[in-house]
Amino acid sequence: MKIMIASDIHGSAKYAKMLINSFESTKCDKLLLLGDILYHGPRNDLPEGYAPKEVIALLNPLKDKILAVRGNCDTEVDQMVLDFPILADYAILSLDKRTVYATHGHNYNPDNPPPLAKGDILLCGHTHVTKVQEYDGFTYINPGSVSIPKEDTPRGYIILENGVFTFYDLDGNKTNEYKA
Secondary structure, eight states: OOEEEOOOOOOOOHHHHHHHHHHTTTOOOOEHHHHHHOOOOOOOOOTTTHHHHHHHHHHHHGGEEEOOOOOOTHHHHHHHSSSSOOOSSSSEEEEEEEEEEEOSSSSSSTTBBOSOOOTTEEEEEESSSSSEESSSSSSEEEEEOOOOOOOOOOOOEEEEEEEEEEETTTTTTEEEEEOO
């Protein structure tokens, strides 16, 4: 299965369109959203192209292809307008004999990891910083933010296929790779 992983759209229709275009052109099977889908939150400026209703219209037709976890800016009100579940705090994916623990990152993160076995992967958004980092016993992977990147990281996403996490910017340029 080919999975696109993205986080922190924060209501930007402009960047959500770019993400969906990439999802369709790369022929991914699923889109895993790591939270903060519609609202920009009180700590962030409005992202370029902020139009949550347009983001809803872009994502709802893909409801059978989207897996999502709840971000700190996602609420029950957001769930009322989205046709796919967004209120789970985490999702567990199996990658060969490793577990991928997918969560937003505001509760579980490298400083407060969930129970992970040696070799498992902690997949988070939240910081808006693209990163791959080995920790004692697990690997932390963050796709960064689709709309409000920080620390000079690109707007982007990850494609997970055959045990390889490949990082791309929203223009489709490969920026990094991690083989699990």
